[in-house]
Amino acid sequence: MRADGHAPGRPARDGQDTRDDQDTRDLLRRCARDVVDVAEDIRAVAERTGAALFAPPPVATGPRRRPRSALAARWALLRALTGKQGLGGPAIVAPKGMGQVLGALGREGLAALVAVTSLRLRIAAVLVDHPEFVRDPGMRRLMEAVTTDDDPEAARALRALFRDRGAQRALSGLAPVMAELFAVRALLHQDPAESGTARALAAGPELPAGPRATSAPGPAGPDRGEGSAEAVDLTDQEKQVIATEGSVLGFLRNIEALSAGGRVLVQNVRGPDGVVRYVVQAPGTAPGRPRDDCPQDFAAVWRNLFTTDSPHTRSVLLALRDHGIPRGADLALIGHGEGGVAVMNLAQDEEFCRTFRVTHVVAVGSPVAGRKPADPRTWVAGITNRHDVLSVRDGLGAGSAFGPHPNWYEVDYTGPAHEFPRCHMLHEYIEHLRTVVPEAREDVDEALTSYRGPIVRTQAYRLKDRANPPEGHPFLTVPTASLPTTAGPVDVPVRYYDSSAAHLCFPVDAGAAGSLLPAATWPAPGRLGRRALAVLSLYEHRCTTIGPHTEIALSVLVDDLWRPRRYDAVTDLLRRADLRRTGRFVVSAAVTGEEARAVAKEIWGRPAMRMTADADLMGREIGVRSPDLGLTVEGRLGPGVRCPEADWILYGRRGENTVRTLVRTHGRRRLHSGAGLRLRLETAAAEPFAGQLRRLGIDTARPLFVLNCPRFMARRGAGAVLPR
């Protein structure tokens, strides 16, 4: 097993393997910390050298100065500071403008290169335990940037990645390597204060309490955006799930029910003594789901996580104010993931703890170890799964002596599921509290005795950030409607915030294409000459309103339903998508998520099935593998030309009717030759995909051309039912 994690199919672990992996991981983490400390020292040396270089010359008190010696000294300093073999970078501390002049030398400083090495070691440490983390979108982009033998090139690629606004969401999910990411970013952007912030936030148990004190030090302060909270109704389905009696599992199930939608829940509980107390329940950000603010910068997102002065925490405060909780009331704060961090922020806020009496904090799967509440009487429970890579703070593991707090209850257990993100999911924690660590559940329930009673009022609040637009704004800021499916209610249009796609286009026999369409007079395959066009669409959806998933769809270009004309397919390209008559009829579809399957089948009328698949469609080397379908598509895209954005019309069949769905997309699209891509069928089975691909002759052909969108957003509407 390589420490860089290139062993996704590794065999089952035995005890010896686990211990070896643990030793390797600990070694790599220790080395990463040591190396980042060296980077900090080098940065400080470069800063002082720069100060010496630009310091005013000493005042001459004798009869003669020695200008030549002074010049020689300056030259030696300049050489020490910018020498390629040494510190090798632009002067960090320089008068305005000079930094840019020296920076035009275009080299990365030694401190930045050493920090990049630390980051690479940290990545390797994470991947020892969690090789599946290499598939995380943020980790993939990061590894693309750093996996090169050339250190300066890695630094340059990282600099570009940090500037890429589209990468910020993905990078903000890289909690295990955040300290090193901050350090590298600070050194590449020449902002030493930010590096200090990172190390304090990521590793320090001594984060001071109170809103002013927890503001990030230095110029890189927290986002001063204005939070807001709006009381919203729960859906009928959610009302059925929301607990009516206070208990830790009940509260956690509430959080799970609310996890999609950026909401918190406040419940009034009548305790055994008849006193009404209040429970605040805060979910974290669901991976692969959109957030209500646009992650402008991963550093800001991470910094805001740990400050009470962030829009998110202010929004929670506004929700509590709106709820009308009286001063001095007893409050229990319960959260998962980022929600756990948010409630801990509140518990560390002195002013908040003067207004309310925070009696309990329960943080599940949250990196809160070592944080002390402002009120020493507050009982704090931290529940973490050792496999949960997002809940462990560097240097603080099981049983680590971070400083005794009398009312601290820590549960750090080893869950049965190892792989990420499953180990972080709240439903896994709920299940583990039932089956793996039931004694922990009993202890927490006992501590929450005063909150174990009937719920007398439940109110959900949607949290917003007025300063930052919602993710995907304005393209994805559209009215929505809720439609029922077997997987639960789904908001349509379904919105795709971060996706990649490759559409492989094959000229096929028109008769073969027609045989795949429903047995009716319509639709008929659109012809380009004597051939029809089949499209094998590969999608990697990293963030959508129906969760992250991979999608593979086979479709055939079809004619207008009522008045088919020759060359409609070509003339339609000049029309707006909503005015087009031709489209693609989806004959097969497979997705990796249950919600996506239900939506595809029940709303869009596609014959969708569940599958497992891995996809990487962000770069020039693309690949999709599905063992279930026996299908592999891989290869390298050659040079391409820009294309206008493509909106699609997709057809499906629901019952006796055809469903027409408009897909709006927004992203750069390129047209490539299909010569570099290969499709392989590794199954002799006829269904579901393989048989259709063989009938079309696609299994042995290369695509004529490929329409590739490495990053795009999309909206798929509800689908209109046509009379035919």
Place this chain on the structure above:
Amino acid sequence: MVTEIPRAAVCAAGEPPAHADTLRADADLMDDCARRLLGTAAMLTACPAAPRWSGPALARQAAACTTAARQLRAAAEALSPPTRAGA
């Protein structure tokens, strides 16, 4: 007759060659950085599961630290007053 005035005298009062001292201290710090990086490289080389690129990368960066130390000492010398023989 020209009297050569020792460099120390041309510095402002109360400002010994502080930059020179700082540069020398930083040079020692850079040497220490090089030692730490080489130590880390040795630890990783001894671990069979460690990434193969780590040893050479750290060795390169340690060499850069040593070079930087030498250059800082040269800069410190350039900033220091020259010693007068037989003064």
